[in-house]
Amino acid sequence: MEIQGLPGRLLAELGPAIASGEVPEGAVLRAEELEERFGVSRTVVREAVRILEGMHLVASRRRVGITVQPRSDWDVFDPLVIRWRLAGADRSAQLRSLGSLRLAVEPAAAALAARHATDDERRRLSALAVELTMTARAADLATFLRHDIDFHTTVLRASRNEMFAHLGETVGAVLTGRTEYHLMPHQPEPYAIRLHREVAEAVCAGEAERAEQAMRTIVEGALAELNEQLG
Amino acid sequence: MEIQGLPGRLLAELGPAIASGEVPEGAVLRAEELEERFGVSRTVVREAVRILEGMHLVASRRRVGITVQPRSDWDVFDPLVIRWRLAGADRSAQLRSLGSLRLAVEPAAAALAARHATDDERRRLSALAVELTMTARAADLATFLRHDIDFHTTVLRASRNEMFAHLGETVGAVLTGRTEYHLMPHQPEPYAIRLHREVAEAVCAGEAERAEQAMRTIVEGALAELNEQLG
DNA sequence: ATCGCCTCAAAGATATGACGTATTCAAGTG
DNA sequence: CACTTGAATACGTCATATCTTTGAGGCGAT
Numbered sequence: 001m002e003i004q005g006l007p008g009r010l011l012a013e014l015g016p017a018i019a020s021g022e023v024p025e026g027a028v029l030r031a032e033e034l035e036e037r038f039g040v041s042r043t044v045v046r047e048a049v050r051i052l053e054g055m056h057l058v059a060s061r062r063r064v065g066i067t068v069q070p071r072s073d074w075d076v077f078d079p080l081v082i083r084w085r086l087a088g089a090d091r092s093a094q095l096r097s098l099g100s101l102r103l104a105v106e107p108a109a110a111a112l113a114a115r116h117a118t119d120d121e122r123r124r125l126s127a128l129a130v131e132l133t134m135t136a137r138a139a140d141l142a143t144f145l146r147h148d149i150d151f152h153t154t155v156l157r158a159s160r161n162e163m164f165a166h167l168g169e170t171v172g173a174v175l176t177g178r179t180e181y182h183l184m185p186h187q188p189e190p191y192a193i194r195l196h197r198e199v200a201e202a203v204c205a206g207e208a209e210r211a212e213q214a215m216r217t218i219v220e221g222a223l224a225e226l227n228e229q230l231g
Numbered sequence: 232m233e234i235q236g237l238p239g240r241l242l243a244e245l246g247p248a249i250a251s252g253e254v255p256e257g258a259v260l261r262a263e264e265l266e267e268r269f270g271v272s273r274t275v276v277r278e279a280v281r282i283l284e285g286m287h288l289v290a291s292r293r294r295v296g297i298t299v300q301p302r303s304d305w306d307v308f309d310p311l312v313i314r315w316r317l318a319g320a321d322r323s324a325q326l327r328s329l330g331s332l333r334l335a336v337e338p339a340a341a342a343l344a345a346r347h348a349t350d351d352e353r354r355r356l357s358a359l360a361v362e363l364t365m366t367a368r369a370a371d372l373a374t375f376l377r378h379d380i381d382f383h384t385t386v387l388r389a390s391r392n393e394m395f396a397h398l399g400e401t402v403g404a405v406l407t408g409r410t411e412y413h414l415m416p417h418q419p420e421p422y423a424i425r426l427h428r429e430v431a432e433a434v435c436a437g438e439a440e441r442a443e444q445a446m447r448t449i450v451e452g453a454l455a456e457l458n459e460q461l462g
Numbered sequence: 463a464t465c466g467c468c469t470c471a472a473a474g475a476t477a478t479g480a481c482g483t484a485t486t487c488a489a490g491t492g
Numbered sequence: 493c494a495c496t497t498g499a500a501t502a503c504g505t506c507a508t509a510t511c512t513t514t515g516a517g518g519c520g521a522t
Binding site (some may be wrong): 004005006007040041042043044047061062064135 | 475476477478483484485486487
């Protein structure tokens with residue numbers, strides 16, 4: 001999933017540094033400087049910079065250097081950018097944005113899933129809802145998280161819409177970030193779990209409206225909780 | 232906006248070729264072959280390939296070559312990928328996906344805009360609604376399109392959510408594609424125009440619910456029209 | 463005949479030196 | 493003061509050499 005090789009290593013340094021704001025907007029890097037700082041050749045630097053340029057984090061201009069672009073230009077849908085930002089200073093802003101996006105997308109996806117999911121996916125959702133119930137009781141946060149991500153990803157994929165499906169990775173990053181940075185209760189709320197079961201049941205029964213409502217309540221809850229934790 | 236230089240030229244050839252399916256999934260390209268075919272150096276080929284790799288259109292592996300990845304891996308939110316696909320074979324599938332996405336996002340954005348838009352943005356929306364009314368009567372498709380894009384982009388930006396704001400570019404691509412490929416009526420529907428005015432008014436008045444509903448109706452209409460044209 | 467290990471070669475990955483070219487800044491000129 | 497011009501600068505491209513990974517075929521042992 002990650003980018004390989006030396007350019008990958010460079011990215012892993014530069015990306016977070018820029019995304020976190022440590023290297024501010026408008027700052028200028030020089031290719032030669034990066035070569036020395038990381039002990040790699042031009043080839044490697046150029047390729048890493050090209051990738052950052054593809055995300056619109058930087059722009060390279062002759063006679064000027066490699067300029068960090070304004071945040072508003074950044075490719076905020078890129079999973080790497082999201083992860084870097086979640087790890088950095090504007091974690092809370094990022095989580096809020098993602099929350100609104102989820103609020104718009106996931107209920108719609110749930111409704112579509114109720115119509116288009118395969119039998120296999122319906123079974124999978126039910127099974128995952130059960131798993132969630134059980135691991136929540138055991139307060140096993142790691143496996144709970146894994147199943148939670150799996151659940152939401154499955155719903156998104158079951159919507160049979162490629163763009164929703166792709167947001168699975170994004171939602172995964174949100175949930176991971178939220179757990180990792182302790183922005184959720186230590187013990188998952190029983191009410192949230194019930195809602196997951198409700199979504200699963202509704203999707204199984206093909207009840208789009210009910211699936212949509214339950215999913216909306218889930219995401220609203222998550223967003224409310226977030227606002228509580230962040231003030 | 233576009234990528235510059237020779238790698239850009241390579242991208243402009245390879246991207247559409249892959250996105251359109253002309254070069255099928257699983258096909259393998261060799262770097263040396265590309266050097267010869269386009270008469271450029273290794274450096275250029277590598278950087279272009281890196282960018283395509285960033286979009287997950289291809290993956291480069293030693294001893295194998297540059298492999299076209301399955302469509303499900305593609306970075307479907309990348310504006311370039313969207314444009315390439317709209318120009319190619321699965322235009323209709325792409326438009327449908329984007330339609331569902333718009334249906335989820337734009338009403339939510341309109342509701343947020345009604346709460347958070349600046350006075351300037353509210354004025355701008357009203358002005359644009361007027362423009363739409365006038366250019367529609369004149370059947371001036373080009374300027375109509377420009378104002379339509381401007382309208383939707385402004386709403387998305389006024390939502391004060393960076394992720395919604397970024398979808399402005401995407402929506403722009405949809406509207407452009409739809410006009411360019413004659414997938415909308417030659418004369419914009421008066422009803423749709425009215426709804427744009429309704430959104431503008433609601434946003435000005437801070438009536439989130441009404442803005443959301445009107446916007447939903449707009450996008451639903453567009454989607455219905457699309458389904459009609461495509462069967 | 464099948465499995466596992468070894469070797470070799472193919473293809474990308476990286477390094478490096480040379481040259482091209484756009485862009486900025488400032489000196490010089492009217 | 494405005495305009496022109498030129499040189500310095502930092503990225504852009506090319507060509508070549510070398511390194512590293514990995515797939516495939518061969519070889520031997522079981």
